[in-house]
Amino acid sequence: MNGRAILGFITFLFVSGVLYAVGYVVDIKIFTFYYQQETEHQVKTGGSMIPIFIGLISGYILSKVLPKVETS
Structure with a gap:
């Protein structure tokens, strides 16, 4: 792995960690990893993938922009 890939992963x-932490602290359902909703007949559980997608996009953008910044 080269330095750009490691920096993109970090x-x-x-x-993703910051978005999940904000989701827990501020209680935003779309940014929490786990939530549970109980009704009379069923229990719904789930988690948000939005912070993971935002993290992937930001890592990709950083790995593509960083070489252009280093060369100029």
Whole structure:
């Protein structure tokens, strides 16, 4: 792995972690990893993938932009 890939992966982990932490602290359902909704007849559980997608996109953008910044 080269340095750009490692930096992109670290960015992915950091951004996803921050978004999940904000989801838990501020209680935003679309940014929490796990939630449970109980009704009279069923229990629905799930988690949001939005922070993971945002983290992947930010890591990809950083890995593509960084070489252009380093060369100029």
